[in-house]
Amino acid sequence: MNITLKPEIEQFIQAQIATGRYANAEDVISKALKLLAEWDKDYQEWEEETSKKIAVGLAQIERGEVLDSDLVMARLEEKIRKAREHQG
Numbered sequence: 001m002n003i004t005l006k007p008e009i010e011q012f013i014q015a016q017i018a019t020g021r022y023a024n025a026e027d028v029i030s031k032a033l034k035l036l037a038e039w040d041k042d043y044q045e046w047e048e049e050t051s052k053k054i055a056v057g058l059a060q061i062e063r064g065e066v067l068d069s070d071l072v073m074a075r076l077e078e079k080i081r082k083a084r085e086h087q088g
Contacts, residue, residue, distance in 0.1 A: 016028045
């Protein structure tokens with residue numbers, strides 16, 4: 001497979017090789033692809049967890065298990081006020 005890289009990508013690869021951590025361009029690209037695969041896997045896991053949390057939240061809403069936003073904000077403001085009192 002032949003790939004044409006933009007000059008800035010080539011410069012980046014050369015800079016990585018110059019650090020001594022990589023022997024050649026293939027090592028740099030292999031590491032980059034490994035990190036991309038890990039990132040994709042982590043993202044997919046995050047996406048699945050988030051979808052599950054959303055489903056749980058929607059089910060709670062349907063059951064009426066919700067808090068009034070004014071009440072939530074008042075509780076948060078009280079926590080912030082108390083935290084500030086303890087700090088100084």
